Amino acid sequence: MITFLRLLTSKNILYTTFAFMTTYEEVFENNRAWVASKTNKDKDYFEKLARDQKPDFLYIGCSDSRAPANEIMGLEPGEVFVHRNVGNLVVNTDLNVMSVINYAVRNLQVKHIVVCGHYNCGGVKAAMVSEDLGILNPWLRNIRDVFRLHKEELFSITDEEKRYKRLVELNVQEQCINIIKTAAVQQSYNKNKFPIVHGWVFDLSCGLLKDLEIDFVATLKDIQKIYNLSNGSSMYGNEE
Numbered sequence: 137m138i139t140f141l142r143l144l145t146s147k148n149i150l151y152t153t154f155a156f157m158t159t160y161e162e163v164f165e166n167n168r169a170w171v172a173s174k175t176n177k178d179k180d181y182f183e184k185l186a187r188d189q190k191p192d193f194l195y196i197g198c199s200d201s202r203a204p205a206n207e208i209m210g211l212e213p214g215e216v217f218v219h220r221n222v223g224n225l226v227v228n229t230d231l232n233v234m235s236v237i238n239y240a241v242r243n244l245q246v247k248h249i250v251v252c253g254h255y256n257c258g259g260v261k262a263a264m265v266s267e268d269l270g271i272l273n274p275w276l277r278n279i280r281d282v283f284r285l286h287k288e289e290l291f292s293i294t295d296e297e298k299r300y301k302r303l304v305e306l307n308v309q310e311q312c313i314n315i316i317k318t319a320a321v322q323q324s325y326n327k328n329k330f331p332i333v334h335g336w337v338f339d340l341s342c343g344l345l346k347d348l349e350i351d352f353v354a355t356l357k358d359i360q361k362i363y364n365l366s367n368g369s370s371m372y373g374n375e376e
């Protein structure tokens with residue numbers, strides 16, 4: 137409280153504003169330094185980057201600032217197509233994620249699609265709270281649905297932290313299934329044997345990626361008992 141009151145003095149407000157300005161300006165300094173580091177190694181770097189993109193990966197991750205896609209995968213710009221949202225969800229009525237998947241599969245022809253969740257995920261944690269969270273309710277309900285689908289397993293875990301970590305993993309697994317349900321993925325796999333869908337969890341406490349080793353082929357086969365959209369539509373069927 138005392139610190140808060142101190143911040144209210146005019147001098148400190150100026151200082152605080154200045155501190156934010158410095159941070160904001162630093163971003164552009166960082167950007168210029170980054171450009172220099174790239175062009176020092178390869179003077180045509182940005183000319184090549186501007187030409188086209190041919191990423192082999194589509195990464196669908198959480199918006200959490202601690203899980204930057206390129207960085208944790210050690211990939212350069214141009215190597216991974218990225219979509220992020222709260223809780224790394226693939227909701228079939230979300231035009232945003234569905235457009236990303238469709239474009240990545242049908243146009244970019246990515247070889248791998250990764251859903252990457254992370255432990256310490258605020259979205260997953262919020263979905264475990266018995267509380268009306270307002271505008272977040274419909275979005276987080278997708279995670280509560282994952283809980284309901286796996287309630288026997290999750291309720292059998294007595295340690296709350298372990299239960300929460302398992303929900304992070306099961307949420308990734310279910311979002312992978314949602315991707316496998318799409319016509320774009322099924323038709324491309326039928327024709328090209330790609331993309332392969334993978335589920336990962338990023339462990340913030342050590343920086344390592346954990347592969348949940350989802351059996352893509354077996355899951356696809358199982359999913360297609362109900363959600364078989366692999367026959368090309370008139371729009372895409374003539375490509376064969």
Ligand code: CO
Nearest residue numbers: 198200257258
């Ligand atoms: Co998160």
